[in-house]
Amino acid sequence: MSALLLRDVRLAARAGGSAMLALAFFAGVATLVPLGVGAELPRLARIAGGVLWVAAVLAALLALDRLFQADFEDGSLDLLALSPLSLEAVAAIKASAHWLATGLPLTLLSPLLGVMFGLPPRALLALFVSLLLGTPAVSALGAVGAGLTLSVRRGGLILPLIVLPLLAPAVIFGAGAVLEVLDGIPNGALGLLGAFSFCACVLSPFATAAAVRLNLGS
Amino acid sequence: MLRYANPTKFLALSRALRPWLAGATVLLLGAGLALGLRVPPDYQQGETVKLMFLHVPAAWTAMMAYGLMAAASLVGLVWRHPLADQAAKAAAPLGALFTALGLLTGSLWGRPMWGAWWVWDGRLTSFLLLLFLYLGYIALWNAVEDETRAARAAAILALVGAVNLPVIEFSVQWWTTLHQGESIVRAGGPLIAGVYLWPLFLMALGYTLLFVSLWLMRIETAILERRARTVMLEGG
Numbered sequence: 001m002s003a004l005l006l007r008d009v010r011l012a013a014r015a016g017g018s019a020m021l022a023l024a025f026f027a028g029v030a031t032l033v034p035l036g037v038g039a040e041l042p043r044l045a046r047i048a049g050g051v052l053w054v055a056a057v058l059a060a061l062l063a064l065d066r067l068f069q070a071d072f073e074d075g076s077l078d079l080l081a082l083s084p085l086s087l088e089a090v091a092a093i094k095a096s097a098h099w100l101a102t103g104l105p106l107t108l109l110s111p112l113l114g115v116m117f118g119l120p121p122r123a124l125l126a127l128f129v130s131l132l133l134g135t136p137a138v139s140a141l142g143a144v145g146a147g148l149t150l151s152v153r154r155g156g157l158i159l160p161l162i163v164l165p166l167l168a169p170a171v172i173f174g175a176g177a178v179l180e181v182l183d184g185i186p187n188g189a190l191g192l193l194g195a196f197s198f199c200a201c202v203l204s205p206f207a208t209a210a211a212v213r214l215n216l217g218s
Numbered sequence: 219m220l221r222y223a224n225p226t227k228f229l230a231l232s233r234a235l236r237p238w239l240a241g242a243t244v245l246l247l248g249a250g251l252a253l254g255l256r257v258p259p260d261y262q263q264g265e266t267v268k269l270m271f272l273h274v275p276a277a278w279t280a281m282m283a284y285g286l287m288a289a290a291s292l293v294g295l296v297w298r299h300p301l302a303d304q305a306a307k308a309a310a311p312l313g314a315l316f317t318a319l320g321l322l323t324g325s326l327w328g329r330p331m332w333g334a335w336w337v338w339d340g341r342l343t344s345f346l347l348l349l350f351l352y353l354g355y356i357a358l359w360n361a362v363e364d365e366t367r368a369a370r371a372a373a374i375l376a377l378v379g380a381v382n383l384p385v386i387e388f389s390v391q392w393w394t395t396l397h398q399g400e401s402i403v404r405a406g407g408p409l410i411a412g413v414y415l416w417p418l419f420l421m422a423l424g425y426t427l428l429f430v431s432l433w434l435m436r437i438e439t440a441i442l443e444r445r446a447r448t449v450m451l452e453g454g
Contacts, residue, residue, distance in 0.1 A: 165351045165354065172389045207377070214374075
């Protein structure tokens with residue numbers, strides 16, 4: 001299990017892997033926003049939570065279509081399916097590796113971007129915690145989409161269409177957690193986000209495994 | 219019930235039922251519209267209240283369609299029955315259409331009531347997400363080449379969507395209460411007078427039967443298309 005996890009993380013982390021690309025994309029999107037909406041810091045601070053959350057989701061989606069694809073093409077996915085590891089476990093490990101390679105670096109980078117958006121320290125903390133709690137759900141639900149589009153040529157094109165509506169709650173609660181601090185009105189966003197993320201992470205591997213299984217075709 | 223899982227028996231039943239359903243649809247929609255157009259203007263909304271009879275049933279039907287699609291998907295996934303797959307596939311474009319109709323009439327209603335074509339109201343936003351769910355489902359069906367695989371992939375997506383839909387609904391409602399001032403509570407609420415309730419009821423039933431008629435027709439077409447393909451393959 002840990003061997004598979006390590007292998008996937010190493011593949012993503014090496015030069016040209018998805019981790020750096022996702023980070024660069026995240027920072028790039030975040031840079032374009034002030035150019036589009038204007039540079040006044042109060043306004044930027046107001047939208048920072050939402051913008052960074054949307055950018056993080058998009059950046060995580062970017063790397064998703066290769067989640068199973070490469071292993072599918074070179075046949076290692078068949079070997080994994082034949083291994084004593086259940087396909088549900090493989091799905092969970094793959095999603096975890098995706099999170100370690102994209103979600104976690106994005107979360108670590110987010111305070112820096114938050115400072116550039118003029119967020120006060122306590123809101124930075126809320127942003128950081130909300131991404132830490134919420135990005136696993138993005139990886140878990142994204143893995144379902146990656147499994148479903150496995151045998152689709154250019155599946156990366158319909159993957160976002162499938163996954164984005166499912167991720168709406170994460171963006172809403174994530175951005176809500178930052179607003180909670182800015183407005184000073186308790187709204188319980190972090191708790192809801194944690195609950196959503198927990199359910200997504202527990203349930204998604206089953207759907208992912210079912211999707212991968214049907215595409216392996218037996 | 220299981221008897222009609224056989225495509226031939228289903229075809230016979232569906233063909234026998236369809237004229238009656240279509241007739242009832244026309245009658246109900248006609249009666250609903252006739253009554254609906256004659257209701258007195260609402261004290262707050264004026265004449266625009268009549269849009270409710272087109273809008274609300276469309277929204278209900280769109281949600282029912284997703285429920286039926288998910289149920290058919292579950293049957294198709296568990297019992298591997300091709301007819302259920304076809305039923306789920308046939309429901310999706312109709313559901314998307316009713317969702318779009320709900321959004322369109324909602325937008326037309328919103329213009330005089332809220333002064334904007336679109337407001338980020340909880341219901342509107344969750345309906346927009348519902349539309350995207352439908353579109354993703356249809357796109358997945360079309361993208362996977364092998365039909366049995368497409369059916370199973372789409373069924374999994376429909377079920378994941380069905381589990382997530384209440385959460386999306388809840389989160390969007392939560393979000394609109396967070397953004398106070400942008401959401402406008404609709405006048406009327408549950409206190410709808412009987413004079414409005416009757417046409418609404420008739421229209422809702424009419425929309426439902428319209429959906430069922432079209433659904434049966436699409437399933438029939440799918441079965442016949444499949445047979446035509448088989449004949450072509452055998453003959454060619």
